Amino acid sequence: MFAAARKRRGFIFPPYVLLLFPAVLFMLLIYAYPFISSVIRSFINKKGALSFDNYIKSWNLYLKDILFTFSITIFNTLASGTIAVLLSVYFRLHDSVISRFLINLYRLPIFIPFVVVAQMMNGFLAPHGLLNIALAQLRLIDLNNPLQLFNFIGLSFGFIWKLAPFTILIIYGGFQMIDNSYIEAARSSGARRLNLIIRILIPMNKPSIMVALVLIYSQIVGTFTLPYMLIGGKIPTTITVDIAHRVNYFMDFGVANALGVFSYILVFVTAIYYLKTKVREVK
């Protein structure tokens, strides 16, 4: 009876769709519920009424940090992407002892967690850390006036050190998928290295490059440990540090959620692009 009714409406519900249930349930519980609940709570003020109070407060207090987060995300995404593309091209086009050594070496930082990276960077970038001492030994700086790196520069150093290898992993994988004949066809057509890279290799590997950029972009927006341990409560800092600050010191979940929504907005466009690319790949 139900089957007939469904057929009349042109709707067929194949039973194997049920196989999706565990995965969908997991997504709903772990991702969708906290997301929707934080969006709703960001619109509820301390009196329990619907309002934009949390957003106004976030905007007034943390605009600098939102812009800082956005700029550090964009800068590090592009910097990691550029380094990754250059190294991946080098790996793809050169087969030498150095390239083989680097291919084995570059993967190591992927397996080191952010908290360890942050601790390493703390020691390395500190006013009397390894970098400053090394530069002083080379007489490039005076150790009484060391480089201050617990800021945009130090954070970028940490992000690039940690994320460029992950980016290389994806982008180099894409370059490896390009058959040699495409490269040889370009070279026999007269293309030198730069044209080969810009006009053939990068366009042919555009999907991998974009996916890698989207993934590290989202990762940078959401990273807490590295900015927390390197910059902490200094101004400007990142949204994630502000969220922790709001919750730990003020128990202010409303503003924390509003800041969370800002970070969602930062990754929203890239997430749509990522999904579209994946859907196209499946098709």
Place this chain on the structure above:
Amino acid sequence: MSNLKLISIQKNYGKVKAIDNLNLEVQDGELVTLLGPSGCGKTTTLRTISGFLAPSSGEIYINDRRITDIPPERRGIGLVFQNYALWPHMTVFQNLAFGLQMRKLPKDEIKRRVKQRLETVRLEEYENRYPRELSGGQQQRVALARALVLEPDILLLDEPLSNLDALLREKMRFEIARIHKESGVTTVYVTHDQTEAMVISDRIIILNKGRIMQQGKPEDIYENPANKFVASFMGNTSFINGTVVDFNGKYTGVKTGDGLTIYGIGRKVEKGENVVIAVRPEDVQFILSPGIRREMKSNNLFSAKIERESYIGEVVDYQLKLKSWSIRAKSAVSNKMTEGEIVKIYLDPDKMPILSE
């Protein structure tokens, strides 16, 4: 005017000689095919000419210009690949224009030359399409046009038809022959397909284990194979082993271990030498009436048993048992014989090359 010269080319991979002292000269406008089985060194030779592989020793010249150490992009060589290698993010026009842009030609000149080449390969209507929107045959023609648009001194084609279906492959053979004739470019073509080589080549070079086994016009190689390897590679040749026992002026007599004496054309063979007789399917004649049999020479008439028959359209393909030897034969469909039947066959001695083992 372009000619290609390879002098004593050697390419080693460790102890393996992929190319072993290869000397080759391709004249202006000539289409030479490197023919051989997988691993014979034909693609290695092509990649050495194109500059993507450096020879271990030897020299390469184009028009007396030494190009051995010149990088691929400056050799003036056009390449067509087995997988076409059309850049998927570019349209047909952009694929053809790329090389001309690298040479910094003016836009109008690029447009004119691309259109001209697309006309040559009869794809004028497809210039705005992407490779994925073209059939295999069309992609192959674009790849050919892309190589030709640069007006290369030498055109190299690496098994360009092997990804096409049988019907299209046959059509494209003639298409490539036509385009080569029109463009007049000196061409080196690599294939493992004997028929393809026969159709398009001015000259065929048979390679095995990095060495030239024989070279010459297609008909010369087919009719006068230099050795067993060449004979086996050109057609479904069957081989009968024996010892030279007789010379009767024109023909050489070979006695097999099971008592057959077969006469054929023996060059450079001596009495007592162990040899092989190459028997091609089309050279086995079935004697269907006694009248005809009496007109035949008395030698080379045998009884054979039909072991297997396969109808393949225009002819019937047979496997015959001649004493202990299996040989292939063909006959017209109208004379179809059945499995197990004993038939009389005649092996024309003028068409039975006797080769050193």
